[in-house]
Ligand SMILES: C=CC1=C(C)c2cc3[nH]c(cc4nc(cc5[nH]c(cc1n2)c(C)c5CCC(=O)O)C(CCC(=O)O)=C4C)c(C)c3C=C
């Protein structure tokens with residue numbers, strides 16, 4: 001098929017049938033190549049190469065589940081997330097293996113827009129799939145699995161295999177981490193362009209896990225949708241600022257290898273092609289934020305609210321020049337602003353993939369329980385996320401308006417090939 005035809009497909013709204021055809025074994029599937037359908041479908045906007053982009057054109061096709069890496073890490077962001085952590089009740093590694101084999105098969109099917117398995121025609125049994133996604137498009141769903149440090153305790157004989165980068169998360173200044181939002185043996189991140197499709201996946205994975213694992217926490221998240229912003233510009237967080245402008249461009253494989261993917265030269269080798277995911281549930285004191293002046297808000301982030309440009313600049317993607325001073329000799333971007341600190345002099349980078357959350361209100365205070373489900377991926381959190389968060393926790397002006405209430409660090413396994421399963425490099 002020629003390039004023109006592929007571009008035509010990319011510019012057209014995909015039907016469920018188109019998507020299935022594209023991913024199928026017919027000639028087109030092969031032409032899609034390693035980048036998969038999602039890669040063909042990405043439009044050429046400035047934000048496209050960042051994990052922040054949802055892409056344009058209401059592309060609701062299939063993102064391939066199998067591959068060298070798990071999808072949902074450098075995949076351009078979908079509109080919704082449903083993330084859940086599980087604790088294992090199984091006591092035998094053979095049962096854990098069976099669970100991951102079943103999860104892998106079910107996940108591959110669900111990302112193609114199918115039910116978890118073929119339905120039985122026995123009317124006396126419950127349906128195999130819960131059914132709420134019947135007839136829905138695949139919606140670019142990705143399902144990403146990770147293992148927490150507790151997976152490597154003494155239950156399954158895997159303690160010697162715990163990756164050194166999978167440290168216990170240190171306590172950071174002003175953390176208020178709640179037990180109910182912390183850790184988990186396994187994390188499952190589901191992202192999709194439809195919240196019902198994402199919920200369906202978590203629900204059915206929990207159902208498959210019955211007798212082997214139980215849910216520990218679940219958090220939904222959202223951002224503006226591709227319907228409300230077809231241009232796919234950088235999304236705004238609940239503080240009203242563009243969030244993700246200076247995310248690294250991980251469509252460049254060298255950048256992805258440097259920042260995101262554990263390498264075969266890194267220890268342990270079974271993690272090669274995987275990545276480490278950090279989850280922080282960060283509550284925003286939005287009622288206080290909403291009473292702050294525009295100047296205070298812009299100085300807090302070090303960027304202009306409307307354009308997203310660094311202070312003193314006009315373009316969202318203009319360079320951050322952290323040493324520039326005004327005519328009075330004052331730094332234009334304050335040294336305690338969020339971007340000045342998070343920039344780490346340009347030497348340390350992470351890939352952010354967070355979503356806003358809104359979980360009703362706190363009945364004690366009447367305030368909204370809303371904020372950022374911060375998610376990031378890095379090759380080694382000891383060298384990336386942790387020093388960055390230490391710096392932010394110590395001095396960030398943003399700390400006046402936020403509290404970290406949930407936390408998790410997970411080793412996201414390498415991708416699986418068809419016939420294999422997620423986790424097969426380890427158990
Ligand atoms: C430890 C890592 C980070 C945490 C935790 C974090 C929380 C957090 N961030 C925002 C909003 C914005 N962050 C922005 C930039 C930015 N943030 C981090 C890291 C963490 N943020 C980095 C590495 C960067 C990029 C710095 C750079 O080099 O430019 C921005 C600016 C726009 C952008 O580039 O994305 C905003 C806005 C909130 C609201 C928040 C916690 C609630």
Ligand SMILES: [Fe+2]
Nearest residue numbers: 338339342352
């Ligand atoms: Fe940030």
